Amino acid sequence: MKILKVDVAIIGAGTAGLSAYRAAKAAGASAAIIEAGDYGTTCARVGCMPSKLLIAAADAADAVGKAPDFGIHVDGDIRIDGRAVMDRVRRERDRFVGFVLREVRDIPVAERIQGHARFVNDHTLAVADHTRVESKSIVIAAGSRADYPDSFKDLGDRLIISDDVFDWNDLPKAVAVIGPGIIGLELGQALHRLGVHVAVLGRGGRVGPISDPQIRAYALATFSGEFTLEPDAQIAHMRRHGERVAIGRAQPNGSSEIGYFDYVLAATGRTPNIKAIGLDNTTLRLDAKGVPLFDHVTTRTTSADGASPIFIAGDAGNFIPLLHEAADEGRIAGSNAARFALGKQVKPGLRRAPIGIVFTDPQIGIVGGGFHSMKPGTFATGQVSFEEQGRARMMLKNKGLLNVYGDLATGRFLGAEMLAPAAEHLAHLLSWSLQNKMTPAQMLEMPFYHPVVEEGMRTALRDLDVKLRAAQVYVSKAA
């Protein structure tokens, strides 16, 4: 067995791991990065990138369908070429993955190790049966994988996860998506718009990451007006039926309906890849799910003696499973792991205002901790509907509801939840304002062009400003 001694060892060469590697090297430490599977990040291979490519095709199909409302007619049939759709998705996906592979190749061979890493102790990793890595500090950036109940396995090859969709050569006829979370909603709506018969079924009523009951109800009504979405479906049974899957669900009227699908897409959540890395051999404290406890401003884990040399970043820590957060966490973890290895104090890293976007149509946007993070009675809500919003109506994108929140005590903007046109852009403006600690009154002093969707957001901010003023909390500096 080969022995490698480095300052910082990193488990996982995904977004967080690569970011940690660069940060550790930039901080003057020696480093090695260990990858158990194929190179290429979750985002590029099976996540944000291919899903947005599929959505781009779905949007194109939707635009063709809506063109007659503008006076643009198609004299003939609209034909969705599933092979061409998937070919572009895979081709462009491969291109994005290629950029990651190029970055990996730029890492000196001596510093990248392929194989499954397991902790031997807080400072030592065994990689497969070929290498022992001894390091002053370690970054866990092992990522996550799709997770589903064991009972689903009975479906055999009819059960797929989101990863599998992006290797399709053609579009299937019918797919049941189990789990109306971010992935389930994005893929479910996109496949529906590409002509696939889709049912998105959940349990408990959740619709994406929305926690505000008004926004959730609006989103549910909007999406279920377009495709089958039952966030609290009563699934009686789900079983193989030849080359298909039969799903029986109880209807509100007491009857039962059976649907047949080519695939069941399990979008029931993701689990950190930390079960098989030998955490038992470390001194780390774990939460109920077996994930190491850690300080999210330094990414340092907590050990029994309080002197942990181990940091955690990205989906492995499952704090916020988003690429930009994984990159930030990797940077903080790599930098702090290097500081620790070089005998320096660890430091809080830059954390940004929370922003979450779901690329459905309309899009979902969450800024700040969301409705569920706020204590009732401490905040006011400003609202706008996009149904009569000028610019949105011009583009026939006038579906949406935005709630913005303000703190009754400080008068500050707290965040927002929305289903809205251009939510990805509105969410950026709002999250920058949140990070800048602005009040709605200050936000209303900023420029708003005309006619833009941002003017809808301004209506909500005006509503919030009036409510905060009525609470006589703060005096605006507005003219």
Added chain:
Amino acid sequence: MKILKVDVAIIGAGTAGLSAYRAAKAAGASAAIIEAGDYGTTCARVGCMPSKLLIAAADAADAVGKAPDFGIHVDGDIRIDGRAVMDRVRRERDRFVGFVLREVRDIPVAERIQGHARFVNDHTLAVADHTRVESKSIVIAAGSRADYPDSFKDLGDRLIISDDVFDWNDLPKAVAVIGPGIIGLELGQALHRLGVHVAVLGRGGRVGPISDPQIRAYALATFSGEFTLEPDAQIAHMRRHGERVAIGRAQPNGSSEIGYFDYVLAATGRTPNIKAIGLDNTTLRLDAKGVPLFDHVTTRTTSADGASPIFIAGDAGNFIPLLHEAADEGRIAGSNAARFALGKQVKPGLRRAPIGIVFTDPQIGIVGGGFHSMKPGTFATGQVSFEEQGRARMMLKNKGLLNVYGDLATGRFLGAEMLAPAAEHLAHLLSWSLQNKMTPAQMLEMPFYHPVVEEGMRTALRDLDVKLRAAQVYVSKAA
């Protein structure tokens, strides 16, 4: 002749005038508003609103044309129904105008006067031959109108201005647009995408409001790759030819080309409606074009004795002919006119960071004073091309170039010029940052989701940040 005595008289019931009226009343003054033409704002009747409706139809046609690149095929012809296109434009336009008319109707009859207003002196207006308005202060909000050289009049009914386009019942076959400014580019590209044969011709090389030579060159190459755009056309002659217009233009190779068009659309600029309001009878100081000199933070005009009771707002002052600026100026003018009438000091009003957007595809965005407003050698430029930008490429919107500017002395963000996908949204983020006096380093600490077009903007900001650091001007607070 009827005599009306009020605190504040307002000439013009457009965006600026209505805003001034509301502000004057809110400040406790009595007010009267005088309109010479039809009610309804320039923006709603013939400006931002109907043009964006036409553009929405053009975008729909473009989306249908691009769908095959995503695997969405149309087995048959794409037919642009000009009557249906124009019907929606007019119907929705009328709806927007209806909102303005409703607002006008809510003004008490005694406070609105219809007729042409002329100054008798600094405190007196004669309206047509029926009313004499004596007021303590006056707001000029008379708006602007399309302007063109006298020689164009030889074209008779073949000469149109942008106002006329929105009353069309159908689309013509061929239109020459003279003037590649904001209106010329927007309408020219939209008509082209709606199947009209279009040539956009200018003199002097101007492309919209762009002053940065790199961005202008990129925009020219992009637009002229799609439709005929000659910003420095050598027009030899332009004359009626039966029911059409023949335009002869010299080609770079010395030859001459004659084009035939159904209409010549004069998009050669706008002029303030101040020639016929009797400014000679006031003590106001005028600039070379006859426009009253005024202080743009108070909107108060300058008189010989320095005690002018006259304020000016919106296109009449021609400072920045944009709706949101007109609304701001109206608010400031109305508020200050009321203060003046009530014996109080006038106050500086809220002015926002400059933002300009042209709704072409890609869009043009200008933030701050633009390239031409900065002194060479005092600023650094960060750049990004959108040709390989991830999200833009996914959506097949990967055309664009963005330059962001930073001040070498203070390290602050100064503004931007761009041709870019989603420029309307990027321009909001950038203009809010400008108004918040941020540095590129601080902007880079803000959240950027993935994958979004805003990440392209981040690349340009990183480039700018590196250049500002290299100039050792400031030390970033970035982690």
